[in-house]
Amino acid sequence: MDCREFEAKLWAFLDGELDAGACAELRAHLEACPGCLDHYRFEDALRVFVRRCCRESVPETFRRRLFRLIAHLDE
Numbered sequence: 001m002d003c004r005e006f007e008a009k010l011w012a013f014l015d016g017e018l019d020a021g022a023c024a025e026l027r028a029h030l031e032a033c034p035g036c037l038d039h040y041r042f043e044d045a046l047r048v049f050v051r052r053c054c055r056e057s058v059p060e061t062f063r064r065r066l067f068r069l070i071a072h073l074d075e
């Protein structure tokens with residue numbers, strides 16, 4: 001699995017929609033790829049935040065913008 005594939009499956013993974021084999025592949029990628037691990041942690045935290053605050057799905061563009069913003073804070 002590469003980063004692009006990981007990203008494509010990340011939300012399904014977080015929503016528990018992937019089967020055990022696909023989950024294992026994503027976890028293996030997470031252990032090997034710090035960038036995707038950061039992304040995963042961000043998305044996971046964002047999901048909790050969104051569920052708590054507005055209970056509506058956040059547009060993809062907004063999530064990407066927010067992720068970039070937070071990613072820059074670490075630099």
Ligand SMILES: [Zn+2]
Pocket residue numbers: 002003006029033035036
């Ligand atoms: Zn990756």
